[in-house]
Structures are given as structure tokens and as C-alpha cells.
Amino acid sequence: MEGGKRRVGGEKKDLFHVIHKVPAGDSPYGRAKHIQLVEKDPETAIVWFWKAINAGDRVDSALKDMAVVMKQQDRAEEAVEAIKSFRHLCPKQAQESLDNLLIDLYKKCGRIEEQIELLKQKLRMICLGETFNGKSTKTARSHGKKFQISxxxxxxxxxxxxxxxxxxxxxxxxxxxxxxxxxxxxxxxxxxxxxxxxxxxxxxxxxxxxxxxxxxxxxxxxxxxxxxxxxxxxxxxxxxxxxxxxxxxxxxxxxxxxxxxxxxxxxxxxxxxxxxxxxxxxxxxxxxxxxx
The missing domain is CATH 1.25.40.10 (Tetratricopeptide repeat domain)
Incomplete structure (x- = not known):
């Protein structure tokens, strides 16, 4: 009986993480996402995203999520510097999405010349076949749905x-x-x-x-x-x-x-x-x- 109660409690806990899209566990990154999405406290979430980056806990996700929250808090300039300072800790496959985020942040900051240069760099990568890891399409996700981008x-x-x-x-x-x-x-x-x-x-x-x-x-x-x-x-x-x-x-x-x-x-x-x-x-x- 007790085992059954534990299973039910565990299932509810797992369902909570699925509904709120919060990672399971009590890692710094998981804590940051819980504060961001459940407690709705962006400033404290930023602090925990920093802790996740410093702890090496899902650095690429923590860096991107922190930059998004910073932009929402009108701290886009800080977000730009954070990406520039820590993107070297992120894997190669995360660099393209970091560039996309930087372009958006440059636009928010009014840093048009830097936005132009990064967009031109992305075009060069396409011309050289370095986008999408050399493939003709990539899978993207929006509002929980997957779709293909050519x-x-x-x-x-x-x-x-x-x-x-x-x-x-x-x-x-x-x-x-x-x-x-x-x-x-x-x-x-x-x-x-x-x-x-x-x-x-x-x-x-x-x-x-x-x-x-x-x-x-x-x-x-x-x-x-x-x-x-x-x-x-x-x-x-x-x-x-x-x-x-x-x-x-x-x-x-x-x-x-x-x-x-x-x-x-x-x-x-x-x-x-x-x-x-x-x-x-x-x-x-x-x-x-x-x-x-």
C-alpha cells in the first residue's frame, strides 16, 4: 500500500514537471527554471541561472534562458555581455541558437552595426555550407510543436x-x-x-x-x-x-x-x-x- 502511495506521489511529481516544463531534480538549473516558470520571480531566476553556469550545470541552456529573461527585464546589454563571455563553454551545436539570440538582443539594444555584421556572418556560413551541420533542413520547435526549416x-x-x-x-x-x-x-x-x-x-x-x-x-x-x-x-x-x-x-x-x-x-x-x-x-x- 505504501509503495502504491509512493508511486502515485511520484507520478504526480513527474506530471508537474511535464506541465510546467521544469527539469526534475534540485540542480541549480532545475531550481532556476522552477523559479522562472512556477514562482514567476525573474530576478531570482537570473541569480540561479548564473549559479548553474558557474556550476557547469547545462551551461548552454542556462545561458540562453538567462539571456531571454534578462531581455524581458530590459537588461539586454547585460545579456549580450553574458553570451559573449560564456559561449565558449557551450557545445558547437548550441552556437547557432546563441547567434540568433544575440541578433535579437542587438536589435533590442539598438546596436544595428553589430546586428548587421552577425547577420552577414550567418549568410557566409550558409554560403559555405556550414549551417544546419551541412544538412538542407533542421528541426525547430515552437509552442511545443516541431517543424522543419529549409x-x-x-x-x-x-x-x-x-x-x-x-x-x-x-x-x-x-x-x-x-x-x-x-x-x-x-x-x-x-x-x-x-x-x-x-x-x-x-x-x-x-x-x-x-x-x-x-x-x-x-x-x-x-x-x-x-x-x-x-x-x-x-x-x-x-x-x-x-x-x-x-x-x-x-x-x-x-x-x-x-x-x-x-x-x-x-x-x-x-x-x-x-x-x-x-x-x-x-x-x-x-x-x-x-x-x-
Missing amino acids: IQKETSRILGNLGWAYMQHKNYDAAEAVYRKAQMVEPDANKACNLSLCLIKKGRFDEARAVLEEVLHRRYPGSDDSKTIGRAEELLREIELQPAVSPLDVGLSTRDEIMERLDLVMNEWAPFRSKRLPIFEEISTCRDQIAC
Whole structure:
């Protein structure tokens, strides 16, 4: 009977850990997660994550979780320094997710130049076949569900982030080149809106309008999203409020000019073209120099 009670108690304890996603046991990392997720005390959780790192207890998980909590507590600068100081203690397979977290933290801190450099580094790794441990896909998890991410989708995502970082840096030439590259890899309506915003910033209203009309005519994946449609309509209204500009004043954008701009940006990312992945071979039909 007593054994049965112990089994029931143990089952309840195990179920508690599953429900709250808290590691079993009383290790520093387990204690940190319990404080974070169950007791809802982020500041104390950070202290215990530090203890886990110093004790060598699941260092990569402790470092990433601590950085996330720090970001939530508006301590993003501290989180950046923590990752830089302790990532050498983490295994190779954890470095990619640490880079992704750093990019997010740089964005939060307004450290745009560092964000740009890290995004370009990630693109170089893709070009050299070093992303996803050389595989064409990787398994990711979101809200408890697993799904597959392809190199193509990852490339498009990074290019989209890089384009937006260039926009924040007011480098609209680079932003345009990157967004056009991203649309070649995997077009979508959100990046089309960002491209049109970039063209508006450059005074090329007719081109921006043409891109937005493609979105409104549902010619891009994601065009059925109500927020994206609303944004496209808002950008169109912004164009209508602009003073009329003669094409001679802004210059006509030709295909060759766009390609030359892409060449300049892409050459900076990846000088080692011999190892480029199939996705980059596929999108180089227009001009070989366009690919990484």
C-alpha cells in the first residue's frame, strides 16, 4: 500500500514537471527554471541561472534562458555581455541558437552595426555550407510543436532581417539590394512591403506602387494576411501624399543597375563561391554574380 502511495506521489511529481516544463531534480538549473516558470520571480531566476553556469550545470541552456529573461527585464546589454563571455563553454551545436539570440538582443539594444555584421556572418556560413551541420533542413520547435526549416527559408529570413537592419541604418541602397535578393530566394508579401517602403525612402514612388499593387492583387505568399494588406494600403496612401516627382529627377531604375547593386553587396558577404549551396545555384540564372 505504501509503495502504491509512493508511486502515485511520484507520478504526480513527474506530471508537474511535464506541465510546467521544469527539469526534475534540485540542480541549480532545475531550481532556476522552477523559479522562472512556477514562482514567476525573474530576478531570482537570473541569480540561479548564473549559479548553474558557474556550476557547469547545462551551461548552454542556462545561458540562453538567462539571456531571454534578462531581455524581458530590459537588461539586454547585460545579456549580450553574458553570451559573449560564456559561449565558449557551450557545445558547437548550441552556437547557432546563441547567434540568433544575440541578433535579437542587438536589435533590442539598438546596436544595428553589430546586428548587421552577425547577420552577414550567418549568410557566409550558409554560403559555405556550414549551417544546419551541412544538412538542407533542421528541426525547430515552437509552442511545443516541431517543424522543419529549409536552407531556403532560413536564407530568406536572414536576408529579411538584414534588409530591415539596413533600413534602420538608413542605408537604403543596401536594403533594396538585400530585399530584392530575399524575394528571389523566397518571395513573400511582408518583405515586398518592406521593399516598397525602401523605394519610397529613395523617392522611387512608381516602383513602390507597382510592388504594393502586386501585394494587393494577392500575388505573393502571405498576401491574404489582413495586417499585411492593411500595411500595403497604408503605404499606398503615403505614396499618394508625396509631391509629384519627374522620373528624370530620381533616375530610372534598370535591371542592370539593380544587379550591379546586388553584386556589390553579395561580393562583400561571400568571396568563396566554389562552395555555394544548390539554392544559390538555382537563383543565379539571371546573372552568375548575383549568387553568394
